[in-house]
Amino acid sequence: MQASDRIALLSAHVREEIDHWVSKFPAGRQRSAVIGALHAVQHENGGHLTSELMEAVAAYLDIPSIQVFEVASFYSMFETRPVGRHSVSVCTNISCMLCGGEQLLAHVEKRLGIRIGESTPDGRIFLKKEEECLAACTGAPMIMVDHRYYENVTPARADEILDALE
Amino acid sequence: MSQDKCTIQVNGVEVEARPGQMLIEVTDAEGAYVPRFCYHPKLSVAANCRMCLVEVENAPKPMPACATPVAPGMKVHTKSRKAIDAQRAVMEFLLINHPLDCPICDQGGECELQDLAMGFGRGVGRFSEAKRVVRDTSIGPLVSTDMTRCIHCTRCVRFTQEVGGLQELGTMGRGDRVVISTYIEQGVNHELSGNIIDLCPVGALNSKPFRFSARAWEMEQRPLIAGHDCLGSHIFAHLMGGKVKRVVPAACEEINETWASDRDRFSYEGLDAPDRLAEPLLRENGHWRAASWDEALDAAAAGLRRAGGDLAALLSPSATVEEGYLLQRLLAQMGSASIDHRLRRRDFRSQDTEIEVPWLGMPVADVERLDQVLVVGANLRKEVPLLAHRLRKAAVRGAGVAFLNPARYPMHFPVADALQGTPADFWLHLATLVRAAAQGGETPPGMAELLGKAPAPEERHRQAVARLREGGRSAILLGNIALRHPRFADIDVLAAALARLTGSTLGYITEGANAAGLALAGALPHREAGGRARARAGANAAEIIARPPAGLILFGIEPGLDCPGGAGWQRAPAGGRFVVAFSAFRGESLPALADVILPIGTFFETDGTFVNGAGQWQSFSAAARLPGEARPGWKVLRVLAERLGVPQPGQATAAAIAAEVRKLAGEVMPDALARQRPASAIAAAGEVSLQELDLPMYQVDALLRRAHALQLTADGLAGSMPEGERLTA
Numbered sequence: 103m104q105a106s107d108r109i110a111l112l113s114a115h116v117r118e119e120i121d122h123w124v125s126k127f128p129a130g131r132q133r134s135a136v137i138g139a140l141h142a143v144q145h146e147n148g149g150h151l152t153s154e155l156m157e158a159v160a161a162y163l164d165i166p167s168i169q170v171f172e173v174a175s176f177y178s179m180f181e182t183r184p185v186g187r188h189s190v191s192v193c194t195n196i197s198c199m200l201c202g203g204e205q206l207l208a209h210v211e212k213r214l215g216i217r218i219g220e221s222t223p224d225g226r227i228f229l230k231k232e233e234e235c236l237a238a239c240t241g242a243p244m245i246m247v248d249h250r251y252y253e254n255v256t257p258a259r260a261d262e263i264l265d266a267l268e
Numbered sequence: 269m270s271q272d273k274c275t276i277q278v279n280g281v282e283v284e285a286r287p288g289q290m291l292i293e294v295t296d297a298e299g300a301y302v303p304r305f306c307y308h309p310k311l312s313v314a315a316n317c318r319m320c321l322v323e324v325e326n327a328p329k330p331m332p333a334c335a336t337p338v339a340p341g342m343k344v345h346t347k348s349r350k351a352i353d354a355q356r357a358v359m360e361f362l363l364i365n366h367p368l369d370c371p372i373c374d375q376g377g378e379c380e381l382q383d384l385a386m387g388f389g390r391g392v393g394r395f396s397e398a399k400r401v402v403r404d405t406s407i408g409p410l411v412s413t414d415m416t417r418c419i420h421c422t423r424c425v426r427f428t429q430e431v432g433g434l435q436e437l438g439t440m441g442r443g444d445r446v447v448i449s450t451y452i453e454q455g456v457n458h459e460l461s462g463n464i465i466d467l468c469p470v471g472a473l474n475s476k477p478f479r480f481s482a483r484a485w486e487m488e489q490r491p492l493i494a495g496h497d498c499l500g501s502h503i504f505a506h507l508m509g510g511k512v513k514r515v516v517p518a519a520c521e522e523i524n525e526t527w528a529s530d531r532d533r534f535s536y537e538g539l540d541a542p543d544r545l546a547e548p549l550l551r552e553n554g555h556w557r558a559a560s561w562d563e564a565l566d567a568a569a570a571g572l573r574r575a576g577g578d579l580a581a582l583l584s585p586s587a588t589v590e591e592g593y594l595l596q597r598l599l600a601q602m603g604s605a606s607i608d609h610r611l612r613r614r615d616f617r618s619q620d621t622e623i624e625v626p627w628l629g630m631p632v633a634d635v636e637r638l639d640q641v642l643v644v645g646a647n648l649r650k651e652v653p654l655l656a657h658r659l660r661k662a663a664v665r666g667a668g669v670a671f672l673n674p675a676r677y678p679m680h681f682p683v684a685d686a687l688q689g690t691p692a693d694f695w696l697h698l699a700t701l702v703r704a705a706a707q708g709g710e711t712p713p714g715m716a717e718l719l720g721k722a723p724a725p726e727e728r729h730r731q732a733v734a735r736l737r738e739g740g741r742s743a744i745l746l747g748n749i750a751l752r753h754p755r756f757a758d759i760d761v762l763a764a765a766l767a768r769l770t771g772s773t774l775g776y777i778t779e780g781a782n783a784a785g786l787a788l789a790g791a792l793p794h795r796e797a798g799g800r801a802r803a804r805a806g807a808n809a810a811e812i813i814a815r816p817p818a819g820l821i822l823f824g825i826e827p828g829l830d831c832p833g834g835a836g837w838q839r840a841p842a843g844g845r846f847v848v849a850f851s852a853f854r855g856e857s858l859p860a861l862a863d864v865i866l867p868i869g870t871f872f873e874t875d876g877t878f879v880n881g882a883g884q885w886q887s888f889s890a891a892a893r894l895p896g897e898a899r900p901g902w903k904v905l906r907v908l909a910e911r912l913g914v915p916q917p918g919q920a921t922a923a924a925i926a927a928e929v930r931k932l933a934g935e936v937m938p939d940a941l942a943r944q945r946p947a948s949a950i951a952a953a954g955e956v957s958l959q960e961l962d963l964p965m966y967q968v969d970a971l972l973r974r975a976h977a978l979q980l981t982a983d984g985l986a987g988s989m990p991e992g993e994r995l996t997a
Contacts, residue, residue, distance in 0.1 A: 166451075167452075168437070168438040171451055175441050176441065
């Protein structure tokens with residue numbers, strides 16, 4: 103596939119977003135815009151990246167595809183396979199663990215019938231794998247749903263939050 | 269003390285250093301060994317293995333020597349308690365996930381990790397949890413992967429990115445799950461990819477063709493000169509029982525640095541080809557039979573004598589100086605000057621006025637110091653991979669490297685301009701460039717007709733000329749495509765004119781390993797040994813191929829594959845023509861054509877000399893054992909000369925022959941611009957296809973055509989044609 107065909111996979115809005123990130127770095131350092139570019143692409147693609155999209159980003163930034171894949175595989179906020187619509191993270195790092203985060207995670211897993219790293223069969227919820235500290239220790243235990251923080255979460259509160267997701 | 273020098277202390281000894289230089293360079297120069305895995309002098313500093321931690325006084329923690337710049341007055345200890353403790357701790361971490369499979373690992377015995385574990389590791393591991401396992405993916409036919417052994421030093425990643433110019437490997441994932449891998453199951457296809465085998469400090473990346481076939485300590489190492497391109501790279505052959513098991517580069521900063529191209533590294537596989545000749549073959553009543561040397565040589569001598577003076581010889585451009593010299597002398601004594609090694613050349617109009625010995629016009633290492641380069645007619649990465657690497661270094665440094673080619677070849681570095689035209693006419697750009705360069709001044713004499721054909725200069729032509737004139741060192745290099753072109757004489761005259769007008773050097777990237785050496789040895793129809801013109805020129809390669817004489821000697825070639833037009837050769841009716849072939853392989857075209865086939869050695873098995881593209885004479889001794897009755901080519905030539913009644917006195921060794929040629933050749937290589945060269949008579953427009961001009965890189969000689977793993981690479985399978993052209997081929 104030609105580079106121009108690959109780039110065609112990116113919407114005008116995504117390209118604008120990428121240009122914005124590229125403009126923040128010195129000329130020739132467009133590799134630095136990969137994280138911003140992948141965020142934009144993933145957001146538009148329902149929460150995950152495909153190899154075609156990663157190649158499109160590489161072609162748009164004029165860098166080797168492998169450099170995009172390196173970044174996508176490094177950061178936990180990028181998903182490289184299809185996942186559920188809503189991303190749910192249950193923190194089990196120290197503060198949350200001490201306040202019952204692990205029990206909360208067990209409850210959520212049981213309720214959804216999936217293990218961490220899996221999505222519900224109806225494609226509604228993706229339970230993110232092993233989230234590290236999300237810096238909300240004062241409200242432990244916490245969960246994050248689609249970038250929104252919920253603090254001091256009890257199992258009952260978790261049920262409410264999950265049930266409210268479309 | 270001057271600004272650019274400072275003094276530091278290494279283990280209590282005062283040492284001079286450059287401020288800003290990394291500590292490890294200073295300790296290495298001082299001979300104070302610091303263990304390391306990720307540091308490599310040819311690659312950028314990663315500082316991710318942490319093995320080179322040393323103690324620096326007044327620094328709170330041990331510092332990585334590879335990433336700590338020297339500062340005046342620094343006091344460094346490489347063997348103090350603190351340094352050794354840090355190194356031992358790092359070693360323990362590195363070994364946590366490294367498998368204990370040294371007995372079945374090809375790297376065992378020559379492994380940096382194994383060696384350092386001996387020096388810095390503990391006798392007993394404290395880590396009792398499960399080690400991680402990494403699933404292997406195939407990255408191609410040349411490099412085997414055992415990624416469980418990987419310690420993530422990223423030397424291979426940095427090599428593909430910084431030296432190859434095309435990042436084919438990357439670090440995926442993070443933390444304890446990081447793996448080195450290609451992009452989603454793609455292979456590593458670069459023509460220098462084999463170097464990651466040498467760079468890998470552990471057994472994660474190894475040679476696939478060599479896999480499990482010998483242990484490092486069982487082999488002996490013999491130095492050699494690689495015989496597939498005009499660079500003359502230094503290599504080591506590793507042998508067991510007289511057989512080549514593998515080839516690795518030998519460090520030679522001025523030629524191949526520490527690298528080897530895949531072609532030089534893996535061509536040895538062809539030595540064991542099923543059609544390797546181990547005894548002389550004789551045609552008898554239309555059938556081939558094995559013969560003794562006596563029989564075969566007598567038959568060859570008798571047949572050639574019958575041909576009288578109507579004799580010619582074609583030899584491989586990778587034959588040695590000794591072989592070329594003896595062959596042309598034998599022919600001269602039989603009364604013929606029809607000998608040529610320029611098998612794929614099509615245009616000989618200018619042979620009397622062009623440079624006596626085609627060469628780069630400069631030392632190999634100087635190529636990377638050029639400021640402006642125009643490469644004309646070269647698929648450079650495939651023709652001479654390590655010369656392309658030198659040009660890449662120049663371009664990365666900021667030099668302007670422009671190409672004029674009949675196709676667009678991807679270069680993996682910023683290209684100043686890529687002028688392009690059809691295979692038949694791309695060179696007309698050169699005439700336009702000369703017009704642009706001559707604008708306002710006088711056009712070079714005698715070239716009016718050539719220049720008249722050229723389109724008027726456009727802005728990019730004027731810019732190309734301006735770049736060459738810009739100052740600094742500039743060069744015009746003519747590659748294999750130019751040398752094979754049906755209008756080479758015109759290309760050469762125009763290139764010389766452009767070089768003169770812009771103050772550039774003119775150089776040639778020649779075919780085979782020894783085009784310069786064979787020109788000096790007199791393996792040319794119009795020049796004798798040493799480069800002087802012959803009184804009466806013989807037939808050139810094209811004439812010999814078009815009208816084969818009564819007696820023909822083929823040396824180290826397969827006519828069907830090495831000579832354009834040779835594929836159409838028919839065997840003359842009995843008694844019509846007599847063909848003696850010297851060859852390491854039987855092949856298909858030789859048995860169809862020859863009357864006697866004499867088995868000879870390749871450069872792995874022969875004493876010999878190559879003169880590389882920089883004019884360096886490089887002699888080597890036979891490394892491997894010859895199969896069966898096969899003999900070195902130069903010895904066979906000596907005996908054949910005796911049987912023909914034209915003995916060659918006083919040349920009992922290859923070294924003596926080479927010395928004789930060298931005396932004739934002198935020490936100075938010719939200057940391509942030393943003499944005025946007149947434009948040749950205009951030739952009829954020569955139609956030519958890209959496939960005829962640009963050969964697949966692993967098809968250029970008989971040995972390579974039989975190198976199995978190379979044939980399975982992307983270049984081997986597809987040839988070196990650019991994608992668009994390949995489809996129309």
